[in-house]
Amino acid sequence: MSRYLDPDARFLMSRTVVRMPYLPDSLNSRDPWPHVTNRSPIRMRRIAEQLCAQFDRETDMQVGYRAATPPGGHVTVVLLPSTWYLIGRARLIAGAVGVSTNFTEGPGATWVYVHPNERGRGLIQQAWPHIAGTWPGVQLVGPFTKAGAALRDRLAGNAS
Numbered sequence: 001m002s003r004y005l006d007p008d009a010r011f012l013m014s015r016t017v018v019r020m021p022y023l024p025d026s027l028n029s030r031d032p033w034p035h036v037t038n039r040s041p042i043r044m045r046r047i048a049e050q051l052c053a054q055f056d057r058e059t060d061m062q063v064g065y066r067a068a069t070p071p072g073g074h075v076t077v078v079l080l081p082s083t084w085y086l087i088g089r090a091r092l093i094a095g096a097v098g099v100s101t102n103f104t105e106g107p108g109a110t111w112v113y114v115h116p117n118e119r120g121r122g123l124i125q126q127a128w129p130h131i132a133g134t135w136p137g138v139q140l141v142g143p144f145t146k147a148g149a150a151l152r153d154r155l156a157g158n159a160s
């Protein structure tokens with residue numbers, strides 16, 4: 001195995017790699033859109049944490065979902081399995097939508113993330129009927145990145 005000369009290199013490398021987490025069928029085999037809550041197995045909560053960390057890193061937002069100390073029962077993370085990369089007995093998770101029911105205005109999708117390799121294929125738009133059906137009236141919550149604003153407008157257009 002190669003060794004990094006700079007002692008900080010491994011840490012920095014781990015912060016620049018963008019992953020699709022691996023969800024074995026033994027943990028969740030049937031849900032088209034698996035939900036992660038504070039009652040989910042820790043391995044599923046770690047998947048949500050990893051995707052949220054990638055979202056925070058890219059957007060410089062500080063959502064900070066933590067697997068070990070998951071937020072209260074008002075947060076659900078909907079996982080978005082890849083439709084592009086298929087493997088046996090498991091799924092790769094290409095994105096996630098964090099939904100909070102803690103707002104007086106109604107449910108809000110506070111973070112929305114798709115792995116760069118899977119962007120532009122309408123993954124969120126495929127998941128959105130399920131999300132809107134589960135949380136009627138759900139809205140994307142800002143602040144918005146350029147891509148997030150485009151997605152918000154696209155979803156609003158779909159709704160009308």
Ligand SMILES: CC(C)(COP(=O)(O)OP(=O)(O)OC[C@H]1O[C@@H](n2cnc3c(N)ncnc32)[C@H](O)[C@@H]1OP(=O)(O)O)[C@@H](O)C(=O)NCCC(=O)NCCS
Nearest residue numbers: 112113114119120121122123125144145147148150151154
């Ligand atoms: C926002 C994000 C989830 C969109 O994912 P995606 O898979 O590319 O979304 P879709 O393929 O469903 O595209 C939705 C619409 O947004 C547009 N869009 C996507 N990325 C865009 C960008 N960088 N600039 C402008 N428009 C963009 C698409 O053209 C599409 O509109 P169309 O169907 O009319 O062509 C993804 O870019 C992402 O994870 N970005 C990093 C995190 C982030 O910014 N989240 C939003 C925070 S508010």
